[in-house]
Amino acid sequence: MDDIRLLPATGLEGLIAQLRSRGYRVMGPTLRDDAIVTGEIRSASDLPQGVGDEQDPARYRLRKRDDGAYFGFAAPAQSSKPVFFPAEEVIWRGRRDTAVTPDSAASASTPDNAGNPTTAPASSPHDPGFTVERDQLDAPPIALLGVRSCDLRAVQIHDKVLAGRTYIDAHYVTRREATFVVAVACSDPAATCFCASMGTGPRPAATDPATGEPSYDLLLTEIAPSDPDRHHFVLEIGTEAGRDVAHAIDTAPAEFDDQHEALAVTAHAASQQTRRITAATVRDDLRASAESSRWEDVASRCLSCTNCTLVCPTCFCTTVEDVSDLTGATAERHRVWDSCFSEDFTYIHGGPTRESVKARYRQWITHKLSSWEDQFGMLGCVGCGRCIAWCPAGIDITEEAAALGRMRAGGVLPTGDHVPTGDHVTVTS
């Protein structure tokens, strides 16, 4: 049991302090504006202890738990996506060289080696050149604390998308390089969660399925939060760096039963999930559904608000904005999150190639659940359910995928069998 230790609930403080003393900026779940979002963790008191959540289509609410659980909630309102891939980033800053006018060029004449004056070519006044510099990221390395399985898998997906192909996102790669990960096994899935069906949770896989690299340095499973005398974490060690940290903090040896107890937490969490996507067939179902009548139906509900893409931990589309000062002497190029739901997204002269909302919704769900597999060898959805909870229309990706699957299978499906809000339909296809 060398790779498993027990950490008392009070030992979180020591873990956080240990990570901070090693120079990490610790980022984890914090409370802000009645939601759980990723923020800096300076001490255990920054964690939303005793807070739970309720998530349903178009609904996200926090509730007070009657125990002292530190991680007794499901997918936070925002994932750890912005930690490595912020919503806005300066790609480079440019400055115009000092203007060269014909006058100043002439007066800058200097003798050449033979003593003859040389004059810069008397060009017409023109824009001078410019120099471009990249911002340097002078930030401490990140330790993710309490990242749950779906969001950890989403980071691994971004590792492939943004850092694992021919061309890479330089800022992402830099931020991600020295990350330390303290993952948490999920105990309290929301009604919107379906990671179990996607194979992405609730217990984090030990290794990244794409690279074989360890998924986490340390993994916490929270045990008995309702019993102050027993409340503790099972601490699993995933890497040598994790072992080093674990040895530096106050832990106790674990028994075989402790591991069992940890596994039971996630087994129970998985059994509570009612939503699901049939991961084995969804790629083909969506590929075959390009001309489905379902798109009209979902387009009549979708507001094209882009919420689903903003909260999704795997969505990576961006655009660029050029910001220059009034004199035009300096300019910055910003990379900002974009959404395939915005009408401008596909704009080329003549108009957008995906003008209708039905084409935009089709693009989004087909990318997540089908073409992502062709592009990256994995699906682009980790089952976190955020797009369901944060959709103002209560559109449910699991329900849309199931409907498309049923229609493909030839079943008669009247459009409009959806339940826009409130109780969800349990799909058992």
Place this chain on the structure above:
Amino acid sequence: MMAGVGTIADAVARTGRADPMIPRRFAITRVRQDTRDTFTLLLDPVDGGEEMTFRAGQFTMLHAFGVGEVPISIAGDPRHPAPLEHTIRNVGAVTRALVNAAPGTEIGVRGPFGTSWDAADARGHDVVFVTGGIGLAPLRPAILDVLAERDSYGKVLLLYGSRTPDDILYGAQMRRWADLDGVNVQMTVDNAPHGYKGRVGFVTELIGRAGFDPRRAFAFVCGPEGMMRAAASALVSRGVSPARVRLSMERSMKCGIGLCGHCQLRELFVCVDGPVLDYARLEPLMDVREL
């Protein structure tokens, strides 16, 4: 205390992968007006470094300082890549800034990106170029590739359509290709003023009667998407294999390197999987509206 994350350049270097988001500075050495709204820019690097070598069909991202960036296919000769040559239609803020820039103005260039026409695959075969308007510019490097080894190819046809006689691009050059290089150039215009002597009609109508052997032909098609679909389907109905019909797709592109997501066409990132793609691959995608 652990040091902060390293510099971006170091982190990128450790991946062994490329991060071509920083433009290289080029100066506009000449601007040539081709038609009412179309201009050709000749560019030389100002850093004194190597010329930008490219393969026919590739594009660059051209950046007008403080205004923005656009993807533009390279129009020059792959064997003589300097000066770097782009033919641009003045249709938006960035292209306006580019075509109105005085000689000497510096712009940013990233690239070259994307796939090639790979015209050499057609050695020993007939070659049919089908294009319209400014679509001739991205095809020009492939035409020059073929003409550089003219004897290695069978018949070479250039079917060119333009909206009006005034919109014909590279007219003098097309005449030289016809007169000196053994290219069967056929031109047509969609609309002509009264008394116009040339052919009037759509370029796709030329395909049915053009003299080439469909069973041993390669076709390279560039133009608006509707025109490319019609041309590809006409070529295929004449018996050209869809795998030998290549199209250059146009999509919104913000990065040119497969990261921004804008150019996706189902599983394709048009910027890295394309822009040149064969019709066997594209046909099912082009058949779905707004895919």
